[in-house]
Amino acid sequence: MNAVAKGLRGFATYMGSLMGADAYKKYLEHFNAGGHAGPAMTEREFWRDRMDRQDSNPQGRCC
Amino acid sequence: MGKVPDKTGLADKLDPALPSPAVDDTVREAEERKWTPAKIGLWVAISLLGAVAWFMLALVRGETVNAIWFVFAAVCTYLIGYRFYSKVIERYLLKPDDRRATPAEYKADGKDYVRTDRNVLFGHHFAAIAGAGPLVGPVIAAQMGYLPGTIWIIIGVVLAGAVQDYLVMFFSMRRGGRSLGQMAREELGVIGGTAALVATLLIMIIIVAILALVVVNALGESPWGVFSVGMTIPIALFMGVYLRFIRPGKVMEVSIIGFVLLMAAIIGGGAVAGTEWGAAFFHLDKVTIAWGIIVYGFIAAILPVWLLLAPRDYLSTFMKIGVIVMLALAIIVVRPEITVPAFSEFASRENGPVFSGALFPFLFVTIACGALSGFHALISSGTTPKLIEKERQTRFIGYGGMLMESFVAIMALVAAISIDRGIYFAMNAPLALTGGTVESAAQWVNSLGLANVNITPDVLAQTAKDVGEESIISRSGGAPTLAVGLAHIMQQFIGGPGMMAFWYHFAIMFEALFILTAVDAGTRVARFMLQDSIGNFVPKFKEASWRPGAWLCTAIMVGAWGAVLLMGVTDPLGGINTLFPLFGIANQLLAAIALAVCLAITAKRGVFKWLWIVAVPLAFAAVVTITASFHKIFSPVPAVGYFANNQAFSKALADGKTEFGTAKTVAAMEAVVRNTMIQGVLSVIFVTLSIIVIVAALLATIKAIRAGGGQDHEDPAVPSRVYAPAGLIPTPAEKALLAEWNALPAEKRTQKAGHH
Numbered sequence: 001m002n003a004v005a006k007g008l009r010g011f012a013t014y015m016g017s018l019m020g021a022d023a024y025k026k027y028l029e030h031f032n033a034g035g036h037a038g039p040a041m042t043e044r045e046f047w048r049d050r051m052d053r054q055d056s057n058p059q060g061r062c063c
Numbered sequence: 064m065g066k067v068p069d070k071t072g073l074a075d076k077l078d079p080a081l082p083s084p085a086v087d088d089t090v091r092e093a094e095e096r097k098w099t100p101a102k103i104g105l106w107v108a109i110s111l112l113g114a115v116a117w118f119m120l121a122l123v124r125g126e127t128v129n130a131i132w133f134v135f136a137a138v139c140t141y142l143i144g145y146r147f148y149s150k151v152i153e154r155y156l157l158k159p160d161d162r163r164a165t166p167a168e169y170k171a172d173g174k175d176y177v178r179t180d181r182n183v184l185f186g187h188h189f190a191a192i193a194g195a196g197p198l199v200g201p202v203i204a205a206q207m208g209y210l211p212g213t214i215w216i217i218i219g220v221v222l223a224g225a226v227q228d229y230l231v232m233f234f235s236m237r238r239g240g241r242s243l244g245q246m247a248r249e250e251l252g253v254i255g256g257t258a259a260l261v262a263t264l265l266i267m268i269i270i271v272a273i274l275a276l277v278v279v280n281a282l283g284e285s286p287w288g289v290f291s292v293g294m295t296i297p298i299a300l301f302m303g304v305y306l307r308f309i310r311p312g313k314v315m316e317v318s319i320i321g322f323v324l325l326m327a328a329i330i331g332g333g334a335v336a337g338t339e340w341g342a343a344f345f346h347l348d349k350v351t352i353a354w355g356i357i358v359y360g361f362i363a364a365i366l367p368v369w370l371l372l373a374p375r376d377y378l379s380t381f382m383k384i385g386v387i388v389m390l391a392l393a394i395i396v397v398r399p400e401i402t403v404p405a406f407s408e409f410a411s412r413e414n415g416p417v418f419s420g421a422l423f424p425f426l427f428v429t430i431a432c433g434a435l436s437g438f439h440a441l442i443s444s445g446t447t448p449k450l451i452e453k454e455r456q457t458r459f460i461g462y463g464g465m466l467m468e469s470f471v472a473i474m475a476l477v478a479a480i481s482i483d484r485g486i487y488f489a490m491n492a493p494l495a496l497t498g499g500t501v502e503s504a505a506q507w508v509n510s511l512g513l514a515n516v517n518i519t520p521d522v523l524a525q526t527a528k529d530v531g532e533e534s535i536i537s538r539s540g541g542a543p544t545l546a547v548g549l550a551h552i553m554q555q556f557i558g559g560p561g562m563m564a565f566w567y568h569f570a571i572m573f574e575a576l577f578i579l580t581a582v583d584a585g586t587r588v589a590r591f592m593l594q595d596s597i598g599n600f601v602p603k604f605k606e607a608s609w610r611p612g613a614w615l616c617t618a619i620m621v622g623a624w625g626a627v628l629l630m631g632v633t634d635p636l637g638g639i640n641t642l643f644p645l646f647g648i649a650n651q652l653l654a655a656i657a658l659a660v661c662l663a664i665t666a667k668r669g670v671f672k673w674l675w676i677v678a679v680p681l682a683f684a685a686v687v688t689i690t691a692s693f694h695k696i697f698s699p700v701p702a703v704g705y706f707a708n709n710q711a712f713s714k715a716l717a718d719g720k721t722e723f724g725t726a727k728t729v730a731a732m733e734a735v736v737r738n739t740m741i742q743g744v745l746s747v748i749f750v751t752l753s754i755i756v757i758v759a760a761l762l763a764t765i766k767a768i769r770a771g772g773g774q775d776h777e778d779p780a781v782p783s784r785v786y787a788p789a790g791l792i793p794t795p796a797e798k799a800l801l802a803e804w805n806a807l808p809a810e811k812r813t814q815k816a817g818h819h
Contacts, residue, residue: 030173
């Protein structure tokens with residue numbers, strides 16, 4: 001049963017990153033590695049910024 | 064051979080404190096060329112299984128053929144193509160160098176340029192390229208029998224489609240994630256570049272219009288479908304608000320909520336359509352639905368992304384992966400018997416009722432996505448290249464991702480041909496032929512003289528009842544046929560016959576979801592392209608935040624595809640029958656443009672010996688699409704040539720006839736005259752622009768060959784400071800190197816030299 005649970009959790013993590021759920025985590029990693037001045041965006045600010053940037057930079061979706 | 068020439072001098076610039084960012088060339092070579100008995104045995108087994116499967120499909124002429132052979136033929140061919148052909152492209156043509164940083168590394172910003180795990184990016188890229196295209200084209204092409212479509216989907220992807228995606232992705236990655244349009248301008252000069260840009264814009268309009276037409280045809284006179292697809296709008300709005308204000312960033316959570324609501328909408332749709340008021344309120348004719356989609360398209364494109372587009376995109380991605388896994392499982396478990404012949408009676412004719420035109424070239428444009436899709440070039444350049452971690456991963460993501468899409472097309476084909484041929488033709492022929500009632504449709508289908516086809520009105524009525532629809536006659540466009548096929552297979556897998564109506568509307572729902580997402584995104588992308596182009600003359604238009612400009616350009620784009628959509632919906636000849644070839648031609652011309660750009664880039668890189676890898680698919684795409692365009696423009700057969708049809712109807716009007724062919728009124732005849740003229744003119748414009756681009760690319764190629772190479776527009780090489788394996792399963796050498804990197808202290812691994 002443990003293996004099944006582990007497999008399911010792995011799949012959920014995979015789906016999550018596939019859909020971009022880990023975007024904030026990756027932003028923080030980048031931010032902390034870079035030695036930036038000033039504080040990082042909060043989670044709420046980050047997602048706002050991300051969506052608003054898509055407004056002026058749309059991604060294509062195929063047929 | 065195959066050793067990466069160190070022209071960039073990167074080897075000396077690597078950080079000596081770090082392990083190597085690439086597996087040593089000689090070690091990798093030795094690993095790739097080492098053939099153990101087990102490895103040889105495996106590839107012999109794959110080849111044999113593939114050969115048997117192709118033999119069963121192509122040569123054995125029994126009464127039926129089992130669907131599992133389609134799966135084996137496809138998967139074995141893909142594996143061989145991936146392992147051997149894409150490796151040749153990698154080794155001799157592209158020569159990726161893992162010592163070189165990718166844009167995700169040297170431009171890293173934590174937002175747009177982010178190194179992404181290869182397996183995640185594979186899924187991400189696949190979700191971006193796959194949509195309704197591979198689900199509809201093969202269904203429509205099934206008119207000619209299963210074999211021509213199967214061969215084109217499987218062989219076409221290995222030699223053309225996947226090659227295009229792989230090359231475009233690689234070249235865009237080397238250029239910091241530049242778009243196809245920008246690359247065309249750089250490589251082909253002002254004339255070629257401008258022609259490519261205009262062609263891309265027009266082609267996008269056609270593609271969006273015809274995708275919307277598929278949705279309209281699926282929802283017309285279907286209260287259940289209209290209700291459940293309509294519900295996706297409030298569901299998406301709710302998800303958008305939830306993500307923005309209630310729980311920002313909880314993408315998985317909101318997707319699962321959205322999915323549950325979606326299922327409720329499908330089930331609820333059945334109940335609503337069952338009530339008298341529901342059936343009356345949601346029973347809409349096609350023209351009304353078309354106007355609805357046009358108005359919706361405009362609003363969706365000017366609303367902020369977070370409110371509608373982004374949440375629906377999450378829902379669409381979620382459904383896409385789920386549906387495809389489920390369909391593959393179902394086909395493997397159920398293994399339906401296929402009774403459709405390898406070549407149908409229409410394979411040798413050019414007046415088929417589903418789409419008109421001869422097998423060559425029209426089969427090759429009808430199945431666009433799934434074998435070779437120009438639209439992918441727009442996705443493969445731009446977003447994905449900004450996320451790639453290592454150069455060598457482009458083979459897995461670009462080439463491999465397209466193989467996956469091809470597999471979706473094969474499954475769609477299997478689902479569509481698993482239903483009775485009589486039902487297939489009754490569903491896919493225009494209303495003017497079937498007459499719209501079960502009696503007239505059955506009579507018409509039986510009069511076609513197809514082998515083993517003898518349909519009764521009862522069967523057609525019963526099928527409609529099973530899937531919860533009033534009628535299935537003339538539901539052209541591919542989506543309803545696929546939905547019936549899928550319902551037929553899925554009910555054997557889960558739920559039994561009582562679940563058929565659910566599965567049918569489930570299929571309609573996800574196709575509509577994919578298409579509406581593509582319509583939104585397509586309108587937005589096209590709007591920005593238009594704004595950018597007008598901005599060259601009126602600089603104010605370049606400001607994305609300038610509302611009047613954005614709204615005006617959105618209105619122009621929606622107006623353009625809306626006009627084509629309405630033309631298709633009201634066309635007396637049956638919109639899909641006449642317009643679908645235009646969709647395929649547009650998509651393949653875009654592929655020809657993308658391959659032409661790749662040809663010029665390859666020649667400028669100086670690898671002339673392997674130029675044929677690009678030249679062969681380019682030549683094929685160019686010949687197919689230019690021939691198809693010429694048929695559409697010059698053919699004297701009214702069913703095929705737009706202008707021939709135009710003349711026939713003009714003459715009938717001039718002669719004072721009040722009905723002609725399938726047009727029963729003077730107004731309908733006038734509509735045909737108008738529509739055929741527009742379609743004909745569009746064909747002329749497309750083919751002219753594409754020929755300009757191809758000629759410009761050929762000139763650039765010849766110039767490069769004469770000069771022994773050409774100017775290189777790649778970004779300067781930056782030494783890489785990270786490592787990740789290239790494919791799905793790491794090789795022993797890759798594992799060893801990865802272990803070295805993992806042994807490094809965390810702060811050393813992520814540290815960027817001279818960054819920020």
